[in-house]
Amino acid sequence: MNSTVNLLVGAAMGLNLVALGSSRIPTVIRAVALQGMILGTLPLLMETHFDWRVAGIALVTIAVKGLVIPNLLQRAMRAANIEREIEPFIGFIPSLLLGAAGTVAAVAGARALPLLPEHAGTLLVPGAMASVLTGFVLLVGRVKAIGQVCGYLILENGIYLFGLLLIKSTPLLVESGILLDLVVGVFVIGIIVDRIQRAFDSLDTRKLTVLRE
Amino acid sequence: MNALLLIILPFVAAALAAVWPSERTRPWLLPATGLLHTALVLWMLVHPPAFAPEAWLAFDPLARALLPAVSLLFLVCAAYGISYLSVRAERSNRMFVALMLAMLGLLSAGLQARHLGLLWIATEALTLAAVPLLHFNATPRAFEATWKYLLVGGTGIALSLLGSFCLGYASLHGGGGGDLTFTALTTQGANLSRPWVLTAWVLLLTGYGTKMGLAPMHTWKPDAYGEAPGIVGAMLAGGVTTVAFTALLRVRAVVASAGAGPIADRTLLVIGLFSMVVAALFLLGTRDFKRMLAYSSVEHMGILTFAAALGKVGVFAALFHVWGNSLTKGALFLSAGNIRRAAGARTMDEVRGMSLLTPHSAAIFVTGLFIVTACPPFGPFFSELLVVRAALETHHGVAVSVFLGCLLFAFFGLTRLVFAIVDGRPRPATRLTAQRFPETAGVIVPPLILLGFSLWLGVATPDVLREAWTAAVAQLYPAP
Numbered sequence: 001m002n003s004t005v006n007l008l009v010g011a012a013m014g015l016n017l018v019a020l021g022s023s024r025i026p027t028v029i030r031a032v033a034l035q036g037m038i039l040g041t042l043p044l045l046m047e048t049h050f051d052w053r054v055a056g057i058a059l060v061t062i063a064v065k066g067l068v069i070p071n072l073l074q075r076a077m078r079a080a081n082i083e084r085e086i087e088p089f090i091g092f093i094p095s096l097l098l099g100a101a102g103t104v105a106a107v108a109g110a111r112a113l114p115l116l117p118e119h120a121g122t123l124l125v126p127g128a129m130a131s132v133l134t135g136f137v138l139l140v141g142r143v144k145a146i147g148q149v150c151g152y153l154i155l156e157n158g159i160y161l162f163g164l165l166l167i168k169s170t171p172l173l174v175e176s177g178i179l180l181d182l183v184v185g186v187f188v189i190g191i192i193v194d195r196i197q198r199a200f201d202s203l204d205t206r207k208l209t210v211l212r213e
Numbered sequence: 214m215n216a217l218l219l220i221i222l223p224f225v226a227a228a229l230a231a232v233w234p235s236e237r238t239r240p241w242l243l244p245a246t247g248l249l250h251t252a253l254v255l256w257m258l259v260h261p262p263a264f265a266p267e268a269w270l271a272f273d274p275l276a277r278a279l280l281p282a283v284s285l286l287f288l289v290c291a292a293y294g295i296s297y298l299s300v301r302a303e304r305s306n307r308m309f310v311a312l313m314l315a316m317l318g319l320l321s322a323g324l325q326a327r328h329l330g331l332l333w334i335a336t337e338a339l340t341l342a343a344v345p346l347l348h349f350n351a352t353p354r355a356f357e358a359t360w361k362y363l364l365v366g367g368t369g370i371a372l373s374l375l376g377s378f379c380l381g382y383a384s385l386h387g388g389g390g391g392d393l394t395f396t397a398l399t400t401q402g403a404n405l406s407r408p409w410v411l412t413a414w415v416l417l418l419t420g421y422g423t424k425m426g427l428a429p430m431h432t433w434k435p436d437a438y439g440e441a442p443g444i445v446g447a448m449l450a451g452g453v454t455t456v457a458f459t460a461l462l463r464v465r466a467v468v469a470s471a472g473a474g475p476i477a478d479r480t481l482l483v484i485g486l487f488s489m490v491v492a493a494l495f496l497l498g499t500r501d502f503k504r505m506l507a508y509s510s511v512e513h514m515g516i517l518t519f520a521a522a523l524g525k526v527g528v529f530a531a532l533f534h535v536w537g538n539s540l541t542k543g544a545l546f547l548s549a550g551n552i553r554r555a556a557g558a559r560t561m562d563e564v565r566g567m568s569l570l571t572p573h574s575a576a577i578f579v580t581g582l583f584i585v586t587a588c589p590p591f592g593p594f595f596s597e598l599l600v601v602r603a604a605l606e607t608h609h610g611v612a613v614s615v616f617l618g619c620l621l622f623a624f625f626g627l628t629r630l631v632f633a634i635v636d637g638r639p640r641p642a643t644r645l646t647a648q649r650f651p652e653t654a655g656v657i658v659p660p661l662i663l664l665g666f667s668l669w670l671g672v673a674t675p676d677v678l679r680e681a682w683t684a685a686v687a688q689l690y691p692a693p
Contacts, residue, residue, distance in 0.1 A: 113408050116386055132375065139368065145360070152367055159375045166381050169391025170330065185341055185367065192344065192359055199353040208357040 002121050005045050008038050009127040009161065013103055016134040019154060020099040021092050023084055028150045029073050035131075036065025036153070039160050043167055054167070061160075064182070069153065072190045077146055080197045090141030102133035124161055131158025143206050145193050149186070156182060215257055216264070216272040216325050219280070222250060223318035230311040239310050240298045243291035246314055247284070250321075254284040259677060261684075266396045269328040275462065276325040278678075278685035279455055282536045283324065285666065286451045286543045287317050289659045290444040293547050296655030297444060300554070308345050316342050316448060323456035329377045329393040332460055336373065336424060339453055340366045346445045347437055358436035365423060365433040373420025373460075376413045380467065383409035395463050399691070402470040410471045417464050418480060424457035427484055427518060428491035431511045435499075438507035439559070443550025446503070450510045450546065451539030458517055458535065462528070465521065466689045481522035486612060488515030489619035496626030500560045503553060505630050506545055509585055512623050513538045516600060519616060523603040525686050530599035532682040537592030537670055541584045544663035548577040551656050552634065557646035561630055566639030570647040573657045575635045577664060582631045584667050586624040592670030 012035050019031040040062030043054050077083075090098070106129035113125065131154055138151025163170075200207050226246040233239045257272050258281050264271035272280070294313070298306045319342060323335035347362060348355040381393055386406035389397065398405070423430040438446045461481075468477045492512035499505050513534070520531035551574035556564040568575040584591040587598075597620070604613045639647070670678075 113412065114386060114406055128375075135371075136368075139364065148364060152364070152371070155368070155371050159371055159378065162375060162378050162382075166378060166385065166391070169385050169389075170381060170393060185337070189363060189367075192348075192356065192363060195348065195351075195356050196360060199356050205360070208360060 005042060006121075006123045008042060008045070009123040012038050012157070012161070013123075013127055013130050016103070016131055016154060017096060017099050019150060020134060020137060021096040023092055025077055025083060025144065025146055025150075026074070028147065029070050029077070032073075032150050032153050032157075033066050033070035035157055036069070037062050039157055040065060042161075042164055046164060046167065065153075065157070065160075069186050072186060073146055073149060076190055076193050076197075079194065080146070080202075082144060082146070088142050088147070090137065095137050095141050098137050099130075099134050102137070103130040106130040106133065119165055124165055128158045128162035131155070131161060134158070143204055145196060145205055148205065149189055149193070152189075153186075215253065215262055216270055216276075219250065219253060219257075219272070219321040219325070220270075220318045222246065222253070223314045223316075223321065227311045227314035227318065230314055231307065233307070233310075236302070236306060237299075239306055240295045242310055243294045243313060244288065246317065247288035247291040250317060251281075251284045251288045254281050258681060261681075267392075267394055269331050269394060270322070270325050271327055272325055273327060274681065274684035274688040275459060278532050278681045279459060279535055280321060280324045281678075282539050283320050283452045283455055284317075286447065286539050286663070287320075289543060289662050290447050290547070293656060293659035294444050296653060297442065297550070299655075300650065301442075304349070304351070309349055312342050312346055313444070313448070316346075316452070320448075320452045320456060324459055327395050327463075329380060329395070329398070332463070333370075333374055333377050336421070336456060336460065337370050339456065340370055340424070343445070343449060343453065347441045349442055349445070350440065352440070355440040358433075358440040362433045362437045365430065369420045369423025369430060371420070372416050372423070376416030376418075376420055379409050379413035379416060380405075380464070382406075383413060383471075395467060398467045399470040403472055405467075405471040407471065407473065410468055410473055411476065414464070414468050414473065414477055414480070418461065418484070421457045421460045421464075422484065422518075425454050425461070425514045425518070426507075426511050427514055428488040428511060431488065431491070431507075431514075434511060435495075435501075435504040435507040438510065438546075439501060439504040443546045443553075446506065446550075447543040447546035450506070450542045454510065454514060455535055455539060458514070458521075458531075461518070462521060462531075462689055466691075469690075478522040478524075481518050482609070482612060485515045485517070485519030485522065486615050486619075488512070488518065489616065489623075493619040493622035493626065496623050497629075499626075499630065500562060502561070502564070502630055502634055503549055503559050505627065506542070506549060509545075509623070509627065510542060512619065513542070513585070515619075516597065516616075519612070520600045520603065523600070523607050523609070525690050526603035526606065527600060528686050528689060529682050530596050530603055532685055533599065533670075533674075534593060534596035536678070537596050537667055538585070540663045540666045540670070541581055541591070541593060544577060544660040544667070545581040545585065547656070547660040547663070548574040548581060551650070551652065552578060554650045555647040555652075556634075556643050558643075561633040563640070564634050564643065565637035566635075566643070568635045570639050570643060571652055573652050574660075577657070577660045579631060579635060580664055581660075582627050584664070586627055587620060590671045591667045592674075593667070595671055595674070 015031045015035040019028045043058045107126040110125040135151045135155025142148050230242045319339045326332035348359045383405045387404035426434040465477050492508045495508045517531045520527040552567050555571045558564050587594045
């Protein structure tokens with residue numbers, strides 16, 4: 001069971017690198033969507049026997065992270081008519097290198113934290129840390145608003161991976177609340193992206209420079 | 214039961230506002246709800262209800278020590294809101310009124326949350342509810358500010374969630390059953406896994422520190438406070454930051470129970486002083502009087518964080534300071550809103566002579582300036598004096614000198630900007646805009662009431678408040 005989980009977490013870590021290295025925004029959105037779907041299946045694999053609440057959470061996660069949010073982003077992208085990230089703050093090769101170094105550091109750093117025996121063999125903690133770092137690089141390094149939102153989603157995916165360590169102990173109420181917040185959050189972000197597009201006639205966040213000291 | 218009512222009441226009112234047909238009468242829902250909420254909170258302040266320690270949500274001593282301040286601030290801002298929304302009649306106020314009310318409900322939930330996950334959900338929802346309020350003016354500048362607020366605030370919120378998970382795992386690793394109430398976590402105490410507790414503390418301090426606006430995570434604050442309507446700025450500076458500060462106090466108590474209290478205190482001390490230094494430097498440089506309020510808020514969040522690191526007396530002073538700061542900041546934001554509207558501009562290069570055009574607002578603004586820079590006999594003077602005393606008692610001599618130095622530089626920065634706006638001869642163009650926005654009682658009385666509260670806190674702090682703050686300190690520092 002652990003080996004399947006590790007394989008999927010490894011795939012999610014690979015998708016981080018795809019998102020970091022790609023200049024085409026549709027590719028980044030697809031990487032985020034696929035990563036979301038992979039994460040959605042993990043709770044099912046980690047349970048030894050079937051639990052309908054866990055199955056429900058998994059289904060909602062797959063639907064939201066894999067379909068609803070990427071759809072919203074694609075619509076925003078088409079409305080703004082942008083396909084490519086041009087001249088990012090952090091170039092694609094440097095961000096890829098940063099991501100790779102971050103992944104190595106995450107695997108090494110995760111050893112410093114003590115784990116329960118049932119989690120000891122999994123890649124969940126390094127996977128979570130690598131995704132959080134990837135999310136940061138995208139948030140800081142991209143200039144298009146949609147690229148930054150993708151970064152935020154990868155950051156959230158990392159946190160979700162970490163949350164899987166707690167899935168047996170925390171009440172699902174908290175997790176569903178968190179998922180709901182995420183949906184609303186992306187919805188709000190979508191509206192703001194739309195307004196920025198109308199007000200500035202562009203989704204280039206480099207134009208957002210009126211407010212400074 | 215009443216604890217829940219404090220949350221349900223504003224939400225029902227918010228739903229009502231969302232379907233209310235009349236644009237003209239809808240804003241009255243704000244003070245009506247505020248009045249009921251404040252009455253209930255004050256009644257609960259005087260008659261503290263009993264609560265089960267394992268409850269997820271309760272009007273516990275810490276909520277009792279702070280929620281009344283937020284509720285009062287909301288009530289006064291709501292009263293101001295009627296006049297404000299009537300001069301902004303060209304925009305629909307449906308969203309504005311509904312979200313302001315929802316914000317009151319979420320503030321009540323955040324301050325009363327005794328569960329790590331619930332606290333996070335309330336803070337996240339607060340962040341999102343504030344978004345449409347920030348871009349109420351619908352200018353490109355407002356959207357820019359909102360975007361920065363969402364990115365920085367969203368990242369902060371994400372980090373605090375990660376921190377909450379780490380604290381949850383610390384409990385799980387130490388043999389806990391997954392109960393994430395603060396009571397359960399504190400009871401587990403030394404059994405919590407130390408490396409995880411420290412990781413959680415760093416993440417939670419960064420996350421909730423972002424919501425408080427501690428440097429260097431304060432970058433969203435000047436933009437957001439600068440572009441938001443005055444009442445929204447007042448609620449952000451006096452309400453949302455209070456929830457984040459409460460979160461830090463509650464988490465600090467858990468970290469201390471795990472034996473890492475000295476480490477937590479040292480980080481709080483450093484980040485608090487750093488925020489004060491950064492704020493003082495920016496206050497010396499900024500030329501925009503609404504952004505100035507944001508830097509002043511960063512400074513005061515620094516004072517709170519610094520005080521929280523100084524043990525029982527320090528926390529008592531911090532709770533006192535939350536009251537003084539929230540209420541005075543409210544007066545400053547509301548009067549700054551009046552001046553901003555009348556002047557049609559916001560920097561000291563464009564605005565001057567406002568004491569002639571808006572004499573009352575200018576007088577309130579100047580008085581507010583002296584209050585936040587800790588002039589006696591108002592509340593913040595006494596709370597900051599108490600902070601200094603707590604620091605000297607705990608032998609933080611160097612820190613005290615940095616603290617006082619920052620206060621002095623902040624005073625220079627604030628007076629420089631405020632008097633540049635108030636003094637002098639108004640520009641001819643400003644005279645014309647000012648005529649469109651006369652100073653009515655509706656926009657003058659609310660900030661005056663807030664100044665009155667600040668004076669009252671200073672000269673005659675009510676005994677019930679002192680008792681409430683002492684009880685809250687006892688909750689945060691349980692006897693071993």
